[in-house]
Amino acid sequence: xxxxxxxxxxxxxxxxxxxxxxxxxxxxxxxxxxxxxxxxxxxxxxxxxxxxxxxxxxxxxxxxxxxxxxxxxxxxxxxxxxxxxxxxxxxxxxxxxxxxxxxxxxxxxxxxxxxxxxxxxxxxxxxxxxxxxxxxxxxxxxxxxxxxxxxxxxxxxxxxxxxxxxxxxxxxxxxxxxxxxxxxxxxxxxxxxxxxxxxxxxxxxxxxxxxxxxxxxxxxxxxxxxxxxxxxxxxxxxxxxxxxxxxxx
Amino acid sequence: xxxxxxxxxxxxxxxxxxxxxxxxxxxxxxxxxxxxxxxxxxxxxxxxxxxxxxxxxxxxxxxxxxxxxxxxxxxxxxxxxxxxxxxxxxxxxxxxxxxxxxxxxxxxxxxxxxxxxxxxxxxxxxxxxxxxxxxxxxxxxxxxxxxxxxxxxxxxxxxxxxxxxxxxxxxxxxxxxxxxxxxxxxxxxxxxxxxxxxxxxxxxxxxxxxxxxxxxxxxxxxxxxxxxxxxxxxxxxxxxxxxxxxxxxxxxxxxxxxxxxxxxxxxxxxxxxxxxxxxxxxxxxxxxxxxxxxxxxxxxxxxxxxxxxxxxxxxxxxxxxxxxxxxxxxxxxxxxxxxxxxxxxxxxxxxxxxxxxxxxxxxxxxxxxxxxxxxxxxxxxxxxxxxxxxxxxxxxxxxxxxxxxxxxxxxxxxxxxxxxxxxxxxxxxxxxxxxxxxxxxxxxxxxxxxxxxxxxxxxxxxxxxxxxxxxxxxxxxxxxxxxxxxxxxxxxxxxxxxxxxxxxxxxxxxxxxxxxxxxxxxxxxxxxxxxxxxxxxxxxxxxxxxxxxxxxxxxxxxxxxxxxxxxxxxxxxxxxx
Numbered sequence: 001x002x003x004x005x006x007x008x009x010x011x012x013x014x015x016x017x018x019x020x021x022x023x024x025x026x027x028x029x030x031x032x033x034x035x036x037x038x039x040x041x042x043x044x045x046x047x048x049x050x051x052x053x054x055x056x057x058x059x060x061x062x063x064x065x066x067x068x069x070x071x072x073x074x075x076x077x078x079x080x081x082x083x084x085x086x087x088x089x090x091x092x093x094x095x096x097x098x099x100x101x102x103x104x105x106x107x108x109x110x111x112x113x114x115x116x117x118x119x120x121x122x123x124x125x126x127x128x129x130x131x132x133x134x135x136x137x138x139x140x141x142x143x144x145x146x147x148x149x150x151x152x153x154x155x156x157x158x159x160x161x162x163x164x165x166x167x168x169x170x171x172x173x174x175x176x177x178x179x180x181x182x183x184x185x186x187x188x189x190x191x192x193x194x195x196x197x198x199x200x201x202x203x204x205x206x207x208x209x210x211x212x213x214x215x216x217x218x219x220x221x222x223x224x225x226x227x228x229x230x231x232x233x234x235x236x237x238x239x240x241x242x243x244x245x246x247x248x249x
Numbered sequence: 250x251x252x253x254x255x256x257x258x259x260x261x262x263x264x265x266x267x268x269x270x271x272x273x274x275x276x277x278x279x280x281x282x283x284x285x286x287x288x289x290x291x292x293x294x295x296x297x298x299x300x301x302x303x304x305x306x307x308x309x310x311x312x313x314x315x316x317x318x319x320x321x322x323x324x325x326x327x328x329x330x331x332x333x334x335x336x337x338x339x340x341x342x343x344x345x346x347x348x349x350x351x352x353x354x355x356x357x358x359x360x361x362x363x364x365x366x367x368x369x370x371x372x373x374x375x376x377x378x379x380x381x382x383x384x385x386x387x388x389x390x391x392x393x394x395x396x397x398x399x400x401x402x403x404x405x406x407x408x409x410x411x412x413x414x415x416x417x418x419x420x421x422x423x424x425x426x427x428x429x430x431x432x433x434x435x436x437x438x439x440x441x442x443x444x445x446x447x448x449x450x451x452x453x454x455x456x457x458x459x460x461x462x463x464x465x466x467x468x469x470x471x472x473x474x475x476x477x478x479x480x481x482x483x484x485x486x487x488x489x490x491x492x493x494x495x496x497x498x499x500x501x502x503x504x505x506x507x508x509x510x511x512x513x514x515x516x517x518x519x520x521x522x523x524x525x526x527x528x529x530x531x532x533x534x535x536x537x538x539x540x541x542x543x544x545x546x547x548x549x550x551x552x553x554x555x556x557x558x559x560x561x562x563x564x565x566x567x568x569x570x571x572x573x574x575x576x577x578x579x580x581x582x583x584x585x586x587x588x589x590x591x592x593x594x595x596x597x598x599x600x601x602x603x604x605x606x607x608x609x610x611x612x613x614x615x616x617x618x619x620x621x622x623x624x625x626x627x628x629x630x631x632x633x634x635x636x637x638x639x640x641x642x643x644x645x646x647x648x649x650x651x652x653x654x655x656x657x658x659x660x661x662x663x664x665x666x667x668x669x670x671x672x673x674x675x676x677x678x679x680x681x682x683x684x685x686x687x688x689x690x691x692x693x694x695x696x697x698x699x700x701x702x703x704x705x706x707x708x709x710x711x712x713x714x715x716x717x718x719x720x721x722x723x724x725x726x727x728x729x730x731x732x733x734x735x736x737x738x739x740x741x742x743x744x745x746x747x748x749x750x751x752x753x754x755x756x757x758x759x760x761x762x763x764x765x766x767x768x769x770x771x772x773x774x775x776x777x778x779x780x781x782x783x784x785x786x787x788x789x790x791x792x793x794x795x796x797x798x799x800x801x802x803x804x805x806x807x808x809x810x811x812x813x814x815x816x817x818x819x820x821x822x823x824x825x826x
């Protein structure tokens with residue numbers, strides 16, 4: 001029984017690991033054809049650039065851009081206190097601008113204070129250690145406790161890898177975006193039943209779906225709430241494109 | 250008392266029995282009668298439809314005869330079912346038999362159902378011939394009949410992008426319907442759909458035949474160009490059907506009504522959608538139709554920090570929901586709050602009309618003169634095949650200095666950055682959530698390594714479970730033990746080596762030598778050659794001699810014997826591997 005479990009674990013792990021490197025960005029490519037990870041260099045960005053742009057935007061009262069830049073910076077440095085302080089301040093300002101007096105629940109802090117790369121490396125390290133213990137145990141018999149530690153590391157690595165793959169898939173399929181227009185009307189789309197429009201204010205976080213004729217599908221979590229003009233939204237992953245507009249003097 | 254009451258009871262029973270016998274059918278003088286009637290549920294059908302022929306035989310005083318399937322030229326008949334009835338009125342017994350046949354014509358024209366003849370005890374009856382008129386199948390009605398069908402008609406088949414097309418889905422009926430029909434949303438991929446109110450009912454004449462008609466109107470706005478398709482539409486109906494009573498005596502011969510659920514489908518229609526011509530003005534946001542715009546402000550004089558709201562209203566024929574809102578801007582810096590658009594649609598007319606209203610609020614911070622700049626709204630007029638633009642005049646708003654107690658709470662409550670700007674570069678990386686290639690490579694290598702480990706562990710376990718392999722391993726352990734014996738005194742070493750040899754024999758030939766004398770142990774070594782046994786016996790004797798020799802009488806250090814033991818162990822191990 002245990003042997004079968006280990007074989008299944010191995011197969012699942014292999015399936016999870018293969019698309020990322022063997023098929024590369026092909027498997028996780030964005031639906032509009034934009035490649036996800038490309039060669040390092042021009043696509044990499046600096047957390048400080050994003051943080052400073054977000055801070056300048058917050059000073060100028062541009063709440064949507066500020067939230068976008070600071071969310072992007074938090075992806076690179078998830079444990080930086082200055083990023084979280086200004087991001088929290090931007091959320092509060094956005095909530096007040098929208099007429100909400102209460103402090104928003106969403107502080108922008110990630111559930112696990114790890115960047116994407118750190119989490120991927122952690123998963124790889126768990127898998128590598130688990131595999132090393134497994135190989136050593138095959139060559140020279142190890143006590144049962146050591147074998148269990150190796151299997152546990154493999155399970156943890158596969159589970160973490162699965163979660164990260166899902167997050168990457170969700171980001172490529174429904175990228176995270178922030179409302180930058182002071183007010184964005186999300187209305188029903190073609191071939192959809194009548195329903196009242198939803199009004200989003202600057203700084204609100206949404207996820208984007210498919211695009212049709214200058215309009216983009218807006219999702220809150222997994223729920224589609226309607227369609228809005230593409231110009232009123234910035235994708236968090238595209239934040240480096242706009243930093244030139246918010247350079248510190 | 251009981252005996253007193255039995256007598257009248259027996260008397261009544263006797264009278265009843267005599268009465269029964271007197272009125273029994275066989276005892277009566279029956280009027281022998283046989284009758285047959287043939288009926289069609291309708292006299293006119295379309296080719297491909299099926300009519301029902303009902304044959305009812307009524308018999309009095311004679312057994313009911315069977316009904317044979319008639320031969321009909323130009324149609325196929327198939328038996329659908331049968332029923333029988335029995336009635337006894339005033340001493341006359343009447344039996345009825347009803348057989349239903351399905352009639353499916355094979356060609357257009359008239360189909361004649363011939364007389365149906367039945368015979369029972371010399372009494373003959375026959376029905377009258379019936380004619381069934383078979384017409385052409387209606388092309389636009391699918392899954393319908395000439396009595397009940399559905400059609401779809403478009404008011405145009407070539408439109409511009411976002412120009413409205415009105416489709417009329419109509420049910421034509423000459424049968425009784427129960428309740429209200431319900432339409433499924435007609436299929437129209439690539440269209441923005443607006444249903445124009447509840448279905449309308451009336452009477453229409455088609456080909457000289459009057460029908461009850463119920464019409465659902467739907468306006469479609471294409472959201473992409475090219476050749477698109479509208480339909481089919483599906484409508485669900487409940488049809489009331491009258492079924493002739495098989496037994497003419499039951500329920501006073503009134504026909505029974507049955508409710509049948511029917512789904513009809515209309516045809517489909519292609520629509521060519523043209524792209525809008527180039528040269529759209531900058532204020533064009535997708536409105537196609539016939540529109541007008543109105544701009545109003547709620548006040549023309551305010552104090553700094555107070556809001557002034559500009560309301561734009563776009564109304565007209567077309568899809569106002571996708572018309573977009575005109576841009577509104579002020580001549581001076583002011584905080585701007587744009588509300589959501591409120592769309593009102595009138596579906597009662599022949600064409601879809603509506604109004605789209607939006608409020609934009611400006612809050613000027615400084616006193617002076619503020620102007621709401623001209624608001625422009627553009628749309629494409631498909632009738633004139635050109636873009637039109639309507640612009641409002643600029644609206645002046647006087648901004649007075651704020652009062653001393655004016656609430657500028659929003660500005661005071663403005664939340665700014667808490668942490669200062671950074672001067673040192675931060676961490677570099679990508680904002681996508683995809684794995685770094687190196688970590689993926691490590692993960693794959695690890696998984697492959699883990700797979701190899703699983704295979705290796707499985708092979709190792711399998712090997713360890715092999716009995717020969719286990720014996721060979723035990724022999725190897727004995728061999729390493731024989732090396733350790735070399736450091737001991739010759740007598741003790743010889744005793745230990747003797748024990749090792751006995752165990753080696755046990756392992757080599759898979760026998761339990763524990764507690765056995767040497768001769769007995771060797772006798773059990775099945776498969777061992779005589780030379781081998783003699784060699785072992787000789788070796789054991791030599792070792793015993795060394796082990797148990799009196800002190801001072803030993804003739805060597807036991808080196809040759811130890812070497813012989815090691816050779817034996819090596820050979821045994823080789824034989825097992």
